Amino acid sequence: MEKFKNIKSIPAYLALMNIDTDMIIPKQFLKTIKRTGLGKSLFYEMRYDENGKKIKEFILNNEPYSSSKILLTGKNFGCGSSREHAPWALLDFGIKCVISPSYADIFYNNCFNNGILPIIIDEKIIQELQEYCKRKEIIEINLNKQSILYGNKVIKFNLDPAKKKRLLEGLDDIGISLEKNTSIDEYEKKITINKPWIIKND
Amino acid sequence: MSKTLYDKIWDDHLVHQQPDGTTLLYVDRHLIHEVTSPQAFESLKMNKRKVRRPELALAVPDHNVPTTDRSKGITDKESKLQVDTLRDNCKEFGIQLFDVNDKRQGIVHIIGPEQGFTQPGTVIVCGDSHTATHGAFGSLAFGIGTSEVEHVLATQTLIQKKSKNFRINVNGSLPAGVTAKDVILKIIGTIGTAGGTGYVIEFSGEVIRKLSVEQRMTVCNMTIEAGARAGLIAPDEKTFEYFKNRPMSPKKNNWEKALTYWKTLYSDDGSRFDKEINIEGKDIEPLVTWGTSPQDVSPITGRVPDPELETDKERKTAMYRSLKYMGLKPNMKISDIKIDTIFIGSCTNGRIEDLRVAAELLKGKKISKYVTAMVVPGSGLVKKQAENEGLDKIFIEAGFQWREPGCSMCLAMNDDKLKSKERCASTSNRNFEGRQGRGGRTHLVSPGMAVAAAIQGRLSDVREIN
Numbered sequence: 064m065e066k067f068k069n070i071k072s073i074p075a076y077l078a079l080m081n082i083d084t085d086m087i088i089p090k091q092f093l094k095t096i097k098r099t100g101l102g103k104s105l106f107y108e109m110r111y112d113e114n115g116k117k118i119k120e121f122i123l124n125n126e127p128y129s130s131s132k133i134l135l136t137g138k139n140f141g142c143g144s145s146r147e148h149a150p151w152a153l154l155d156f157g158i159k160c161v162i163s164p165s166y167a168d169i170f171y172n173n174c175f176n177n178g179i180l181p182i183i184i185d186e187k188i189i190q191e192l193q194e195y196c197k198r199k200e201i202i203e204i205n206l207n208k209q210s211i212l213y214g215n216k217v218i219k220f221n222l223d224p225a226k227k228k229r230l231l232e233g234l235d236d237i238g239i240s241l242e243k244n245t246s247i248d249e250y251e252k253k254i255t256i257n258k259p260w261i262i263k264n265d
Numbered sequence: 266m267s268k269t270l271y272d273k274i275w276d277d278h279l280v281h282q283q284p285d286g287t288t289l290l291y292v293d294r295h296l297i298h299e300v301t302s303p304q305a306f307e308s309l310k311m312n313k314r315k316v317r318r319p320e321l322a323l324a325v326p327d328h329n330v331p332t333t334d335r336s337k338g339i340t341d342k343e344s345k346l347q348v349d350t351l352r353d354n355c356k357e358f359g360i361q362l363f364d365v366n367d368k369r370q371g372i373v374h375i376i377g378p379e380q381g382f383t384q385p386g387t388v389i390v391c392g393d394s395h396t397a398t399h400g401a402f403g404s405l406a407f408g409i410g411t412s413e414v415e416h417v418l419a420t421q422t423l424i425q426k427k428s429k430n431f432r433i434n435v436n437g438s439l440p441a442g443v444t445a446k447d448v449i450l451k452i453i454g455t456i457g458t459a460g461g462t463g464y465v466i467e468f469s470g471e472v473i474r475k476l477s478v479e480q481r482m483t484v485c486n487m488t489i490e491a492g493a494r495a496g497l498i499a500p501d502e503k504t505f506e507y508f509k510n511r512p513m514s515p516k517k518n519n520w521e522k523a524l525t526y527w528k529t530l531y532s533d534d535g536s537r538f539d540k541e542i543n544i545e546g547k548d549i550e551p552l553v554t555w556g557t558s559p560q561d562v563s564p565i566t567g568r569v570p571d572p573e574l575e576t577d578k579e580r581k582t583a584m585y586r587s588l589k590y591m592g593l594k595p596n597m598k599i600s601d602i603k604i605d606t607i608f609i610g611s612c613t614n615g616r617i618e619d620l621r622v623a624a625e626l627l628k629g630k631k632i633s634k635y636v637t638a639m640v641v642p643g644s645g646l647v648k649k650q651a652e653n654e655g656l657d658k659i660f661i662e663a664g665f666q667w668r669e670p671g672c673s674m675c676l677a678m679n680d681d682k683l684k685s686k687e688r689c690a691s692t693s694n695r696n697f698e699g700r701q702g703r704g705g706r707t708h709l710v711s712p713g714m715a716v717a718a719a720i721q722g723r724l725s726d727v728r729e730i731n
Binding site (some may be wrong): 078079080081083084086089090093094095096097098108113130134137138139142143144145146147150165166167168169172173176193223224225236237240242243246247250251258259260261262263 | 280281283285287289291293300301303304307312317318320321328329341343344346348350384387392393394407408409410411412413415416419420421422424426457459462463481488489492493494515516520522523526558579580582583585660677678685695697698699700703704
């Protein structure tokens with residue numbers, strides 16, 4: 064995974080609550096066996112009409128938002144299906160950071176496994192930030208300092224230190240867990256005795 | 266110290282814990298399907314990693330498979346590639362697969378319990394959010410992303426932080442015509458689609474105790490629609506009875522040992538819940554959804570709500586958008602909403618008991634000439650059982666199509682999908698925009714309510730069907 068670097072970008076604002084992963088990437092694009100190439104289908108049904116033509120009014124179809132790296136959204140972003148295709152599509156489009164008052168749990172976790180930073184911030188701040196979207200002005204995300212910089216303001220956001228470290232260092236979770244192999248072996252030894260039906264069933 | 270059911274299962278699966286609470290949790294059972302696994306296997310191969318415990322995984326194609334005649338294989342190229350890829354990966358890594366034409370093939374969350382692969386007190390994961398279903402047996406079961414699928418394949422563990430405990434008591438008893446589906450829709454309507462975010466929900470109370478295990482699966486299945494990754498119901502005699510003699514259930518001595526352990530799986534008296542609510546069974550009516558979020562519920566006797574009466578601005582905007590998408594007017598009677606399509610199936614309501622309830626109501630009747638209706642059994646074994654009981658004939662004679670098992674129109678990855686503006690009464694779990702096909706309009710209902718809608722050609726009260 065790539066290390067997360069600071070971002071400067073004009074944010075794109077989607078003023079809608081409960082944006083589900085079906086909206087982010089509809090099912091017809093889940094037939095792929097690859098992680099890449101989903102960006103063009105991001106928000107497909109909001110972005111393209113029934114003939115596959117771009118819908119002018121949709122924000123991500125217009126410059127400068129078509130190259131936004133930051134997405135502002137309503138609460139409970141990413142609810143519904145567990146499809147990791149949702150963060151893959153965001154990333155492939157170029158979105159590296161989502162800012163919302165809240166997220167669905169599975170989507171939130173999936174972001175960190177793909178180097179996307181999902182920031183949780185008060186609705187009030189979202190309203191301030193969407194002015195920057197409207198005015199096409201750049202805001203800045205500094206992960207190390209856990210802050211959003213806009214105008215002359217600096218707003219701090221909370222983040223689990225372990226998750227922050229993973230993004231900053233681009234860590235491979237599996238590699239780290241495999242280092243705990245001894246603990247896993249010991250656990251399995253223990254349940255082979257205490258719960259013999261779990262691993263071998265005869 | 267008193268512990269909740271969730272605390273007990275969590276503590277029993279700790280492999281390693283860091284001071285900040287980051288935990289390596291052991292995974293006892295891993296369910297795999299064709300849509301969310303190919304990238305996990307690909308990455309595993311790229312990094313030259315092995316599958317640690319192939320015997321703890323079970324794979325099945327379900328999301329993408331056609332529900333029509335399968336004898337000639339899958340015609341859609343991309344779907345075929347995904348199903349072929351699953352087969353190749355399972356072969357390469359030694360994972361058991363119920364392939365497309367295996368009689369045990371079916372929706373991953375239906376075949377797990379059916380085979381006894383699902384068991385009380387286990388941690389079960391799958392790259393699918395409706396993994397919550399298995400919580401009905403007192404297992405901690407939740408959906409994961411593809412990177413986590415890879416993590417489980419490689420290590421048989423997951424990195425987790427503990428959720429909070431939430432208990433929902435459904436007290437008393439249910440009025441006639443009200444089912445498990447209405448119970449969970451009521452709960453989602455009450456706490457909202459993000460009401461359970463950050464929690465594991467334990468369902469308890471007299472109503473839950475009285476539900477059959479299959480009905481409990483319907484409740485736990487839709488826990489994710491309330492934002493909670495997992496729902497739990499303490500196992501009881503009904504649960505233990507269910508697992509007797511399932512192909513993958515513990516055998517002989519192990520059965521006795523397992524049973525002793527399973528009987529310890531309940532929340533202790535005095536255990537602490539971070540949140541707790543009560544719902545009275547008598548207050549629940551047959552429900553339908555009117556909007557594009559599972560929290561948009563109304564009694565069948567009600568009316569479409571008026572967004573103008575909503576005080577929250579964001580919610581008001583969402584309601585207007587929903588009504589526009591759904592083609593509905595505020596204040597119209599729910600029972601005046603005409604229906605084009607009926608879908609009975611999915612991991613929510615595709616089990617034998619669901620089909621029995623539907624068939625019983627349908628016996629000797631015909632569906633409206635204005636509707637197209639289909640039944641998609643949840644698994645090959647459910648289908649066979651239904652056919653043994655003659656349920657297929659009841660459905661076919663009434664005008665339903667009788668299909669092959671799979672996820673089908675619940676997410677419309679195969680050919681079973683709605684056309685734009687087509688309106689469906691569906692026993693599935695999500696009424697999101699475009700979920701059942703671009704522009705398609707979904708009303709979530711119980712199997713009985715689906716039958717009522719099929720007969721009347723409009724959303725109708727199951728209590729009026731005799």
